[in-house]
Amino acid sequence: MAEPKTKYDRQLRIWGEQGQAALEKASICLLNCGPTGSETLKNLVLGGVGSITVIDGSKVEVGDLGNNFMVDESSVGQSKAQCVCSFLQELNDAVKAKFIEEYPEALIETNPSFFSQFTLVVATQLGEDSMVKLDTICRQANVMLIFARSYGLTGFVRISLKEHTVVESKPDHFLDDLRLNNPWPELKRFAESIDLDVQDPVVHKHTPYVVILVKVAEQWAKSHGGSLPSTRDEKKEFKDLLKARMISMDEDNYKEAIEASFKVFARRGIGPDLQQILNDSSAEVDSNSSDFWVMVAALKEFIANEGGGEAPLEGSIPDMTSSTELYVNLQNIYQAKAEADVLVIEQRVRNILKKIGKDPNSISQTTLKGFCRNARKLKVCRYRSIEDEFNSPILPELQKYLTDEDYSVAVGFYILLRAVDRFAANYNSFPGQFDGGMDEEISRLKTTAVGLLSDLGCNGLTLTEDLINEMCRFGASELHAVAAFIGGIASQEVIKLITSQFLPMSGTFIFSGIDHKSQLLSL
Amino acid sequence: MADAEAQPSQSRDLDKLLLRPGHLVGANFEPGQDLRDDLAQYAKVLVVGAGGLGCELLKDLALSGFKNLEVIDMDRIEVTNLNRQFLFRLEDVGKPKAEVAAKRVMERVSGVSIKPHYCRIEDKEIDFYSDFNIIVLGLDSIEARSYINSVACSFLEYDSDDNPREETFKPMVDGGTEGFKGHARVIVPGVTPCFECTIWLFPPQVKFPLCTLAETPRTAAHCIEYAHLIKWDEVHSGKSFDPDDPKHMKWVYDEAVKRAELFGIPGVTYSLTQGVVKNIIPAIASTNAIISAACALETLKITSGCSKTLSNYLTYNGVEGLHTKVTEFVRDKDCLVCGPGVLIELETSVTLQKFIDLLEEHPKLLLSKASVTHQGNNLYMQAPPVLEEMTRSNLSLPLFELMGKTAKSALHVTGTTTKNDKKTSVLRKLRVVFKGVDGVTDMDTAGGA
Ligand SMILES: [Zn+2]
Numbered sequence: 001m002a003e004p005k006t007k008y009d010r011q012l013r014i015w016g017e018q019g020q021a022a023l024e025k026a027s028i029c030l031l032n033c034g035p036t037g038s039e040t041l042k043n044l045v046l047g048g049v050g051s052i053t054v055i056d057g058s059k060v061e062v063g064d065l066g067n068n069f070m071v072d073e074s075s076v077g078q079s080k081a082q083c084v085c086s087f088l089q090e091l092n093d094a095v096k097a098k099f100i101e102e103y104p105e106a107l108i109e110t111n112p113s114f115f116s117q118f119t120l121v122v123a124t125q126l127g128e129d130s131m132v133k134l135d136t137i138c139r140q141a142n143v144m145l146i147f148a149r150s151y152g153l154t155g156f157v158r159i160s161l162k163e164h165t166v167v168e169s170k171p172d173h174f175l176d177d178l179r180l181n182n183p184w185p186e187l188k189r190f191a192e193s194i195d196l197d198v199q200d201p202v203v204h205k206h207t208p209y210v211v212i213l214v215k216v217a218e219q220w221a222k223s224h225g226g227s228l229p230s231t232r233d234e235k236k237e238f239k240d241l242l243k244a245r246m247i248s249m250d251e252d253n254y255k256e257a258i259e260a261s262f263k264v265f266a267r268r269g270i271g272p273d274l275q276q277i278l279n280d281s282s283a284e285v286d287s288n289s290s291d292f293w294v295m296v297a298a299l300k301e302f303i304a305n306e307g308g309g310e311a312p313l314e315g316s317i318p319d320m321t322s323s324t325e326l327y328v329n330l331q332n333i334y335q336a337k338a339e340a341d342v343l344v345i346e347q348r349v350r351n352i353l354k355k356i357g358k359d360p361n362s363i364s365q366t367t368l369k370g371f372c373r374n375a376r377k378l379k380v381c382r383y384r385s386i387e388d389e390f391n392s393p394i395l396p397e398l399q400k401y402l403t404d405e406d407y408s409v410a411v412g413f414y415i416l417l418r419a420v421d422r423f424a425a426n427y428n429s430f431p432g433q434f435d436g437g438m439d440e441e442i443s444r445l446k447t448t449a450v451g452l453l454s455d456l457g458c459n460g461l462t463l464t465e466d467l468i469n470e471m472c473r474f475g476a477s478e479l480h481a482v483a484a485f486i487g488g489i490a491s492q493e494v495i496k497l498i499t500s501q502f503l504p505m506s507g508t509f510i511f512s513g514i515d516h517k518s519q520l521l522s523l
Numbered sequence: 524m525a526d527a528e529a530q531p532s533q534s535r536d537l538d539k540l541l542l543r544p545g546h547l548v549g550a551n552f553e554p555g556q557d558l559r560d561d562l563a564q565y566a567k568v569l570v571v572g573a574g575g576l577g578c579e580l581l582k583d584l585a586l587s588g589f590k591n592l593e594v595i596d597m598d599r600i601e602v603t604n605l606n607r608q609f610l611f612r613l614e615d616v617g618k619p620k621a622e623v624a625a626k627r628v629m630e631r632v633s634g635v636s637i638k639p640h641y642c643r644i645e646d647k648e649i650d651f652y653s654d655f656n657i658i659v660l661g662l663d664s665i666e667a668r669s670y671i672n673s674v675a676c677s678f679l680e681y682d683s684d685d686n687p688r689e690e691t692f693k694p695m696v697d698g699g700t701e702g703f704k705g706h707a708r709v710i711v712p713g714v715t716p717c718f719e720c721t722i723w724l725f726p727p728q729v730k731f732p733l734c735t736l737a738e739t740p741r742t743a744a745h746c747i748e749y750a751h752l753i754k755w756d757e758v759h760s761g762k763s764f765d766p767d768d769p770k771h772m773k774w775v776y777d778e779a780v781k782r783a784e785l786f787g788i789p790g791v792t793y794s795l796t797q798g799v800v801k802n803i804i805p806a807i808a809s810t811n812a813i814i815s816a817a818c819a820l821e822t823l824k825i826t827s828g829c830s831k832t833l834s835n836y837l838t839y840n841g842v843e844g845l846h847t848k849v850t851e852f853v854r855d856k857d858c859l860v861c862g863p864g865v866l867i868e869l870e871t872s873v874t875l876q877k878f879i880d881l882l883e884e885h886p887k888l889l890l891s892k893a894s895v896t897h898q899g900n901n902l903y904m905q906a907p908p909v910l911e912e913m914t915r916s917n918l919s920l921p922l923f924e925l926m927g928k929t930a931k932s933a934l935h936v937t938g939t940t941t942k943n944d945k946k947t948s949v950l951r952k953l954r955v956v957f958k959g960v961d962g963v964t965d966m967d968t969a970g971g972a
Binding site: 006007008009010011012013014035039042043046047048061062063065066067068069072073090091152153169170171172206319320321322323324327328432438465466467469470473474475477478479480481482483484485487488489491492493495496502503504505506509513514515516517518520 | 531532533534535536537539540543544545546547579582583586587602603605606607609612630631632633702703707739740741742786787788794797798803804805806807808809810811812813815816817819820823830831832833834837840841842843844845847849
């Protein structure tokens with residue numbers, strides 16, 4: 001039996017064999033294997049990533065037994081990296097698991113080139129200094145990086161890399177590509193071959209709504225100087241025309257046509273998100289451009305020329321009430337047009353590749369097909385460097401968050417998560433890390449936070465006493481449930497980054513374990 | 524105190540939350556070592572389901588200060604579980620999930636006791652569920668959620684002013700996932716909406732009309748469902764289809780391929796056949812981890828008061844970026860399950876048999892094969908046979924007498940009802956009022972059924 005295929009069945013249904021292959025090729029490095037790090041990795045090992053390298057310099061303490069499932073009583077005193085690594089290996093023997101007993105902070109200082117061997121680095125529980133340094137290293141080496149930290153009932157997840165491009169963004173709700181407002185000649189001709197006024201009631205109620213709408217829209221355009229319904233009254237009139245064509249109340253195809261009539265009213269051409277990608281300076285390609293941008297450049301040419309303002313046709317149609325024959329024919333017409341569009345894009349891509357001095361066949365036809373099918377859904381994610389964000393956060397955003405009730409807890413935690421690192425640099429321990437002297441710790445943390453805010457350009461703003469108090473109470477604890485949540489989020493984002501499917505998060509995710517009103521902050 | 528702190532403790536991180544006073548905490552929060560010890564010693568938590576969520580929940584709860592856990596699950600381990608149900612290994616395939624999960628967590632977390640129950644949730648007496656301080660649900664079926672919800676709601680009592688009595692609250696925390704999406708919610712019957720109050724959040728699955736399958740198939744799924752729902756019965760008269768039998772599945776697949784070829788329909792694969800026939804919901808480790816962690820955290824907060832609680836429904840969506848949202852749903856005042864109970868007015872002469880017949884016709888209940896209990900006493904039980912025999916003689920007695928001749932009292936009935944063409948087990952609470960008996964005022968019957 002094809003065992004791995006069965007084992008991964010439930011996830012193959014999400015990211016397919018291509019996504020799985022990408023995971024199995026990936027090598028992941030984990031920095032610090034407390035519960036946040038080891039839970040992140042656990043979810044990736046189960047999914048079958050290629051290899052993992054666990055880096056942690058600490059020995060297992062009794063306290064670790066209370067928050068980390070991957071160590072047990074027999075581990076006390078041993079290398080934490082080794083214990084976590086051997087548990088993870090038990091979960092999936094297809095994964096190559098190894099460990100290095102070393103403190104990540106030291107590795108970042110002494111051996112920056114070490115990180116260039118990995119696909120992606122998961123950095124957990126790191127302080128600000130190390131985060132900034134590691135970010136610089138990974139950006140230079142083009143290694144994807146994700147930070148995760150749990151701290152009491154709060155924590156954060158932050159992706160950092162220069163650019164991530166997605167072809168298969170697989171959005172949940174996306175308007176299908178039927179071109180009812182702009183049919184191409186073959187579709188028009190097919191619609192013309194069908195008589196809507198057919199006598200046979202069975203045939204009448206099995207005419208697909210695509211045909212109905214193309215025909216009725218054409219009639220409309222003829223009597224309205226070539227334009228389609230645009231005002232409210234016109235849209236209502238159009239729907240009434242459809243209703244009048246029904247010969248009985250149970251004709252689902254006409255009900256579907258009325259419901260889908262907004263597709264006729266929709267604006268022609270591409271959407272603003274895609275337009276923005278076409279306008280991106282990266283679409284001016286040269287020999288350093290990635291395949292993605294080469295294809296975007298071809299897409300831009302296509303839209304301006306053969307496409308007549310439209311992207312290549314997606315080529316699939318949703319299920320709709322229809323006779324089998326008409327549906328299959330319709331499907332073939334859409335597919336043929338999509339295939340023709342791919343050929344045009346292919347020609348343009350080959351020409352561009354030649355022009356920029358690359359092998360014209362370096363992009364496969366499968367890749368091109370996938371690109372065309374998803375052309376309307378392309379996504380480009382860019383992340384500010386950690387250093388930029390830490391030194392000069394986007395001030396209007398920060399001020400907005402600080403004064404917006406929905407964001408006040410999340411931005412409060414954001415500031416405090418940074419303030420505790422400053423605190424630790426000054427006082428050699430985190431606020432409330434040890435018992436006693438809590439009042440003094442609270443006032444010191446408050447001073448530190450206010451100082452940080454003023455350094456960031458938010459003079460005069462402060463955080464609530466409640467939040468500062470809670471942060472001291474947390475005392476740098478790493479609670480298992482919080483770590484499992486943060487680790488779960490981090491692993492989810494890692495999967496999206498590695499498979500290049502779906503859309504990774506933007507900004508910094510700040511977790512609020514108090515009321516779950518977590519937020520994404522774009523700073 | 525200082526000495527105790529200096530000792531290395533497993534509870535190092537959790538102590539920060541449980542031993543220290545806080546500002547954003549629950550009303551009942553009394554920080555201290557007693558709280559930590561009570562949580563370990565007295566708090567009993569039931570985890571329903573030992574699958575993707577259940578495995579995570581057991582681990583999360585065991586590492587959140589709980590030491591008395593029980594888990595109930597009727598399934599055995601399958602190969603397709605191994606991509607996320609991290610307590611199971613290849614060599615465990617075929618063993619009961621609840622037993623293996625309990626054993627694995629106890630092996631790793633010292634001092635934790637987990638009692639497994641390898642059975643259906645309906646197999647347990649209602650009393651079994653009353654024993655727990657809180658019930659955590661890691662299920663993938665609406666029917667099972669609905670059943671546990673009705674059980675937890677059945678413990679809820681109302682005072683004479685129809686206000687819920689706090690000491691009868693049985694809180695639940697419920698999680699669910701599908702692909703990159705999930706939800707976690709807190710249900711305190713009597714305070715928050717119960718599962719049934721917001722049942723519209725779980726619309727029934729849309730089925731293909733049979734005439735489409737038979738006459739105008741258009742998609743691969745239509746061909747598969749034709750083979751599964753129509754052709755199978757035509758060919759195998761009387762033999763029912765078993766989705767877990769690979770030979771049956773292969774037959775459906777082959778038939779679907781033939782039909783697809785006949786109509787020129789692309790896309791029938793074995794994997795799709797399984798997906799359509801078994802209604803497979805995609806599932807991955809990371810989403811389960813996120814949702815379970817949220818549920819475990821809420822369980823800790825509700826039980827200890829160490830922070831505020833989720834109010835009351837969290838959704839997570841990781842498909843397009845990362846979205847979490849908290850929605851505060853409100854109770855349905857007329858909810859049949861968490862409300863004070865369906866009011867039924869009876870003559871004192873009505874026998875138990877007549878009452879059971881009445882339940883079948885009652886428009887709000889439509890309950891057949893009812894078993895009836897009153898304040899923990901079985902008045903009539905349909906099963907097991909021993910109990911049926913013992914209680915059969917009650918059928919001919921007036922309900923009024925069986926209920927101790929009180930003018931107004933609550934009853935619990937279990938039975939089956941048909942929902943979306945599916946027979947489901949339900950538990951309902953009824954308020955029975957006898958006509959013409961002292962103590963019944965107009966107020967009591969106002970607004971009744
Ligand atoms: Zn309810």
